[in-house]
Amino acid sequence: MRLSWRDLGRPRADKAHGKTVEIAGFPVAILPPATADHFLMMAEPGCCAGCVPNNPLAVIEVVADRPLKLGNGTLRLSGILHASSDADAWRYQLHAAELLPGVSRRAVLAASSLFCLPATALAQQVDGMAADIHSHAGNLTRATYGGSLLDVASPMRSGGLSVMCLAIVADSPVISSSSGRIRPNREPKPGELYEFSKRSFAKLHELARSQSMPIVRTAADLRAARASQPSVIVTSEGADWLEGRIERLDEAYQRWQLRQLQLTHYRPNELGDIQTEPSVPGGLTDFGAEVIRRCNALGIVVDVAHGPFELVKRAVATTAKPLVLSHTALRNRPSPWTRLITSDHARAIASTRGVIGIWPVAEVANVSAYADNIARMVDVVGVDHVGIGTDQLGLLGPSALPSYADLPQLAAALSSRFKPPEISKLLGGNYRRVFEICIA
Numbered sequence: 001m002r003l004s005w006r007d008l009g010r011p012r013a014d015k016a017h018g019k020t021v022e023i024a025g026f027p028v029a030i031l032p033p034a035t036a037d038h039f040l041m042m043a044e045p046g047c048c049a050g051c052v053p054n055n056p057l058a059v060i061e062v063v064a065d066r067p068l069k070l071g072n073g074t075l076r077l078s079g080i081l082h083a084s085s086d087a088d089a090w091r092y093q094l095h096a097a098e099l100l101p102g103v104s105r106r107a108v109l110a111a112s113s114l115f116c117l118p119a120t121a122l123a124q125q126v127d128g129m130a131a132d133i134h135s136h137a138g139n140l141t142r143a144t145y146g147g148s149l150l151d152v153a154s155p156m157r158s159g160g161l162s163v164m165c166l167a168i169v170a171d172s173p174v175i176s177s178s179s180g181r182i183r184p185n186r187e188p189k190p191g192e193l194y195e196f197s198k199r200s201f202a203k204l205h206e207l208a209r210s211q212s213m214p215i216v217r218t219a220a221d222l223r224a225a226r227a228s229q230p231s232v233i234v235t236s237e238g239a240d241w242l243e244g245r246i247e248r249l250d251e252a253y254q255r256w257q258l259r260q261l262q263l264t265h266y267r268p269n270e271l272g273d274i275q276t277e278p279s280v281p282g283g284l285t286d287f288g289a290e291v292i293r294r295c296n297a298l299g300i301v302v303d304v305a306h307g308p309f310e311l312v313k314r315a316v317a318t319t320a321k322p323l324v325l326s327h328t329a330l331r332n333r334p335s336p337w338t339r340l341i342t343s344d345h346a347r348a349i350a351s352t353r354g355v356i357g358i359w360p361v362a363e364v365a366n367v368s369a370y371a372d373n374i375a376r377m378v379d380v381v382g383v384d385h386v387g388i389g390t391d392q393l394g395l396l397g398p399s400a401l402p403s404y405a406d407l408p409q410l411a412a413a414l415s416s417r418f419k420p421p422e423i424s425k426l427l428g429g430n431y432r433r434v435f436e437i438c439i440a
Helices: 103-108 119-125 137-144 155-158 190-209 220-223 247-255 286-298 307-319 343-350 365-382 404-415 420-440
Strands: 020-028 035-042 059-069 075-083 092-100 131-135 162-167 231-239 258-262 301-303 323-326 355-356 386-388
Touching: 020 059, 020 137, 020 307, 059 075, 092 155, 103 220, 103 301, 103 355, 119 323, 131 323, 131 355, 131 386, 131 420, 137 162, 155 220, 155 404, 162 220, 162 258, 190 247, 220 420, 247 258, 247 286, 258 323, 286 307, 301 420, 307 343, 323 365, 343 365, 355 420, 365 386, 365 404, 386 420, 404 420
Parallel strands: 059 092, 131 162, 162 231, 231 258, 258 301, 301 323, 323 355, 355 386
Antiparallel strands: 020 035, 020 075, 035 059, 075 092
8 A cells, every 4th residue: 555645634544444555754863874674754854853843743753673874865665554542752654664665667667658768759658748947948048158069959869759748947147156056246237137037038039949949939830849850949938137127028029939937036126025035025026926917817827836925825816827946846844945835835826727837856866756746745635736847957056957858757657556547647738728828
């Protein structure tokens, strides 16, 4: 019997008392040894015993008959579940625990009808539309400053990715990571970010043109996207270039074929606050709400990544179309200045019929752990509201999915957790649905 963390405290888990179950989570030992036969397991990664939550439903006490290798990522365990009524004990214990492989040989073989295929066949199996909701692939950001564009179409074809949301970074001239996290370093000069955005959009179009990648302008363009000739959705990470002028949104829609707009990035701007700095305007501003309404009217997908929960709540109340949160992961108790989100934050996006892109950040050790993070978000919002947002070449640290050529590995990892139609949704079908609604 396979359990999810959502089952704990509910009849399904309590009825499993004394039965053999399977569950995945992150180990926390009193000391961090390489192996242990007695440790705690949580739904989220922690760094030490001090990270263990007080909620008894958020922890499972694991007792094994022999030491198990803990590692740095997700553990999948099988054991006999015990539900305790002792107020001083953890509510659930897993006895005679045994380690299960992250992605078994059997699971990979079982998925071979989907994923051990040429890229074009893989694309057909996922409705012709595996999609990355957020990317800086092709070295786009550095190329705007004079660097060389890199080949991205080839790994997309190799891995079966049909379309990516390729993002310029609107506030790039005024942010830096010298303090250990990305922060604004000065105020922009009037017109500076607008001029920078035009150069960035031009470089994005140069990349697409030089690699024969069509620009997606309509829902029909998206339906036509295939891994054999991957396509690009023009995206802006941050709307700083608007500089308070709504007419520039229409200009970007017409001139640069902008079809996805992230409201804020790493500086509070005229549209609202960000997760990684103290609140300035107090969430979404009136201008930010005006931008959302204009995006709805034009046919531009609104992305609320980097926005705090207060911004998201007003965005939900404002929008008439589904929202996207393109790159994040779930954390029930986020630390200050984190880019991760809570379950309530995630449910707010889902309430608009939207989609949340899960990213493969440094704390995710491999594609199996990345698939676990996707599954955890599915447990919260349902399989219709989750996708992939790799933030390729936008992460400060290593990525669990560094190349689109590795996409079949992620598909195989998902196959041990989801059915083929569900995998199709997660790898692109959900985003396609949202895009078509927003463009209409």
